[in-house]
Amino acid sequence: MQRHVEARTERFATKAPFVIARGAKHHVDVVTVTVRKDAHSGRGEGTPIYYRGDDCDKALDAIREATPAIEAGARRADLLDLMPAGAARNALDAALWDLEAKEARRPVWQMIGLPEPRPVLTAYTISLSDPADMERQARAVAARELLKLKLGGEGDIDRVRAVRQAAPDARLIADANQSWVGQDIEALCHALHALGVELVEQPLPAGEDAALRDLRPAIPLAADESCHTRADLDTLVGRYRFINVKLDKAGGLTEALALIHAARRRGLGVMTGCMLSTSLGVAPAFMAAMQSDYADLDGPLLLAADRMGGLEFSGSDVHPPHAALWG
Incomplete structure (x- = not known):
């Protein structure tokens, strides 16, 4: 047939x-x-x-x-x-x-050819807002192990300080979403490092990454919008230490697996992320996350309602997809 x-x-x-x-x-x-x-x-x-x-x-x-x-x-x-x-x-x-x-x-x-899947630690996203509101968001999920903070440029140190106050024990990563144009990136990273931030994604707009080459930030930088497929990797070495692999950017798990392998060969660390999506969209990304240093697979948790029979989330972990969902 x-x-x-x-x-x-x-x-x-x-x-x-x-x-x-x-x-x-x-x-x-x-x-x-x-x-x-x-x-x-x-x-x-x-x-x-x-x-x-x-x-x-x-x-x-x-x-x-x-x-x-x-x-x-x-x-x-x-x-x-x-x-x-x-x-x-x-x-x-x-x-x-x-x-x-x-x-x-x-x-x-x-x-x-992967080992049998086990639950994976996933970041949970705190949306960009004023410091007081981000503190409120963080306080509601302070028990989570890893929080990802959406930043926006001016006022970011105050935002992170407020989240740290609300969630003193959480690990923190941050996503600038290309907003640090005109900012002193080294100084920002130094201040955020003191607040326990482990990683910062995409400080500058895609295509303006050359400005990062001579920087010595206290926190590793990760390419998100600047990294879609293997074709982007050679321009990222020396500017970033991590890449964020998303299946919608890569065009599927097939390319994502090849991208991870090629990134490792170049000495780059890997985060697996996701767009806003249901569990069906995140399930294939779990296979990439198994091979990553960080996972940011909280897309279904940010929806009012996921698909029926979606992924299981418990504590700070996302569980492997079951066969009825995908794979």
Whole structure:
């Protein structure tokens, strides 16, 4: 029987406004793909990356354009040449992984050659706001082991100081979301290091990373918007010490696994992150997170309601996906 591809858009409300330096989100629109063959079906989800001009309509168009090749038998590796990186390719790639696992009656982690999965520590995001509100957010989740703070430039030290007061025992990482233009990055990192911040993501806009080359920040810097696929890596060495791997940026788990391997060869550390997404979108990222130094897979926790049968979160950990969900 020939494969059959189905794709649609779904909207999920956020639990509270999700605020970063680029603005606030009250919902997320995702593209969901199902690939059927015989008695089996595989599912995948992608969140279009709006700052790159992507949206669900464009993702659906890309999936429709690739559908004849997928239905004719194109494999995951073929997608790397068939489609550009992005949410559409990620959703199709995840659906094909899921389908292959069901056809082979083997979980994806075995197909990759990973050890049996165990729960992974995930960061929990504190949205950008004024110090008092970020302190309030942090106090509500102070028992979590790892918090990720969304920063915005002016006033960031006060924001982090307020979170530290509310959560004195939590580990902290921060995401500047390209907002530190015109800031003294070394001085900011020195001050944040004193407050226990371990890592700072993307201080400057993508494309302006050359300004980081001669810096000696007290905290390691991680490339997020500046790192999508393996093609970006050579420009990041000497500017960043970590990369943030997101499946929607990489265009799927297939490329993400290759990206992690290539980053390690260059001496870069790895964080696995996610866009706002449901458990279906995060499940494939768990396989990448198993090979990472940091995981930021809290997307489903930030939604008003996840998909039924979603991932299990307990304490500060996210548990491996079960077969009924994905993989």
